[in-house]
Amino acid sequence: MTTAEKTMDEFEQLLEESFSKSNSVADIVEGTVIKKEQEGYLVSVKGAKMEAYLPNKELSSDVESLEIGDTREFYVLKEENNEDCMQLSLKRIAFAQAWVQLNDAKLQGDTILAKVVSTVKGGVLVDVADLKGFIPSSQLRTGTPFEGLVDTKIEVKVLEADPKKNKLILSQRQAVAEQRDQVVDNVLSSLEEDQVVSGNVVRITDFGAFVDINGIDGLLPISEISWQRIKHPSDVLTLGDTIEVKIIKIDNELKRISLSLKRMGENPWQQIEGQFEEGQTVKGTVNKVTTFGAFINIFPGVEALLPVSEMSDENVNPFNLYKVGDEVEVLIKKFTPKEHRIALSVKDIQK
Numbered sequence: 001m002t003t004a005e006k007t008m009d010e011f012e013q014l015l016e017e018s019f020s021k022s023n024s025v026a027d028i029v030e031g032t033v034i035k036k037e038q039e040g041y042l043v044s045v046k047g048a049k050m051e052a053y054l055p056n057k058e059l060s061s062d063v064e065s066l067e068i069g070d071t072r073e074f075y076v077l078k079e080e081n082n083e084d085c086m087q088l089s090l091k092r093i094a095f096a097q098a099w100v101q102l103n104d105a106k107l108q109g110d111t112i113l114a115k116v117v118s119t120v121k122g123g124v125l126v127d128v129a130d131l132k133g134f135i136p137s138s139q140l141r142t143g144t145p146f147e148g149l150v151d152t153k154i155e156v157k158v159l160e161a162d163p164k165k166n167k168l169i170l171s172q173r174q175a176v177a178e179q180r181d182q183v184v185d186n187v188l189s190s191l192e193e194d195q196v197v198s199g200n201v202v203r204i205t206d207f208g209a210f211v212d213i214n215g216i217d218g219l220l221p222i223s224e225i226s227w228q229r230i231k232h233p234s235d236v237l238t239l240g241d242t243i244e245v246k247i248i249k250i251d252n253e254l255k256r257i258s259l260s261l262k263r264m265g266e267n268p269w270q271q272i273e274g275q276f277e278e279g280q281t282v283k284g285t286v287n288k289v290t291t292f293g294a295f296i297n298i299f300p301g302v303e304a305l306l307p308v309s310e311m312s313d314e315n316v317n318p319f320n321l322y323k324v325g326d327e328v329e330v331l332i333k334k335f336t337p338k339e340h341r342i343a344l345s346v347k348d349i350q351k
Contacts, residue, residue, distance in 0.1 A: 023047070023086060027076045031088065033066045041066055043074065043088055052086035060094035061130050091130065098129035099163040106158035111175045114156045119145040126156070126170065133168035141176045143203045148240035155179070183215045184255050190214070191257065193247055196264070201241040209233045211245060211259055220245060224260040227268050227301025229287050236261075268301030269337045275299075276342075278335045281349060286326040294322045296330055296344060304342035306330060311346050 023029050023045070031043040031052060040055040054074065059065070066072075075096070078087035105112050114126035114133060123136040124145045135156065137144060157174040160167055191197070191213070199211035199218065208225070210217040225236050237243070249258040276282065276298070284296035284304070293307040308318050310333065322328065334343035 023076050023079065025076055025079055028073050028093070029076060029088075030071065031074050033068055033070045033072075036066070036068065045074070045086060045088075048080055048086055050080065050085045052080070052088050054088040054090065058089035058091045060090045062094065063090055094130055096163070098131050099161060102128065102131070102158050102161040102168065106161050109157070111155050111157060111178065113153050114170060115153050116149045116151065118150060119147060124149055126154075128168065128170075131168055133170045135170045135172055139169075139171035139173050141172045141202050142239050143205070144239065146239045180216050187214045187216050188250060188252060188255060188257070191247055191250060193250055195247045196244055197247060198242060198244050199259075201237050201239055201243065204233050204237060204239060206232065209237050211243065213257065213259075216255075216257070218245070218247070218257040218259045220259040220261060224248070224258075224262055227262045227265070228297065229295065229303055262301075268299060269340050272299050272302055273337050276332055276335055276337075278332055280332045281329060282332065283327060283329050284344075286322045286324055286328060288324065289318050289322050291318065294318055296328060298330070298332075298342070298344075302342070304330070304332070304344050306344040306346065310344065310348070313347055 029045050029052075031045040033041050033054075034044050034051065035042040040053055040058075042051040043054050045052045052074070054066075058077070072090065073093060074088040074090060075092035076086060077089045077092070078084070080086040102112070104110070112128065114128045114135075116124050117127050117132075118125045120134075123134055123140065126133045126135060133156075139159070140149075141154075142149070154172050155175040156170040156172050157178075158168075159171050159174075160169040162168075197213050199213040201209050202212045202217060203210040206222075208219055208221040211220050212218075220233075222230065222233050225233055230236055243261060244264060245259040245261050246263045247257055248260045248263065251257070282298050284298040286294050287297050287303055288295040291308070293305055293311075295303045296306050298304050306328075308316065311318065311321060328346070329349065330344040330346055331349045332342060333345045333348065334341070336342070
């Protein structure tokens, strides 16, 4: 075989290999749009035996349509075979780029925007650049998912970004904490005690609620929510509520503020001065029963104690005598409104 014949054989072999070479699933290929169809696009891909197909559903959010002649990189969804053409995707390209950006955000500690799409058990689902992410309840600023978050955009930090497991975990609390550190000094310097401010309820706990005041969370203790006894802050407040509160304490050292809702209204203990006196018989409603007595509401926001020793001359069980909601007639035995104390008696009425 001559040198020329050998060279020709090698060329034919390489040509045959080039035509037989197929692109595999997950490969990135370059293609040019050659035709628009109702359900997608035909794309010319170098080395393919037939035109590849890009379904409309595989377009990305930043590319809603393509023009004839557009040349782009595509993700191979399905390999070409003797019967079917190659299936392409732009959405997967966008996904791959998004995973890279999210991993960079995690490494650099950047804050990103996420749109809340739904609440689920244990947290909320969010959309980030067409990727679905999850924010656990423990990483929500509110501590609890609620419907008011849906369709809102919130700032978050990336905790985990794993494309292989399709796992994206985010934190709103970390983003908020960073923001708080940046603005806390300026906000505190603009506030003063007894000032009335407006804020949003961002978290509710057993011991109170947290209210966003110009970017920092102030504590509204349960004892400062209402003059009347409440079992839980959620009896009065709802996540997302906008309320006016009074600043009762600013701790510049700890960078904390304490708030009051009940002090926005008139103090009922001041209202009752002159309306009640010792020896007076009044009617009230049982608010709570304990082993040592019962708490009786004798005026809106004013609770007085009926000790078990003042219920009867005999030994009695308070739980057998009273239940919450009962209306009772009582005698005011001791009246000291400035100390927020009123002692009652039932047995003395009977004498």
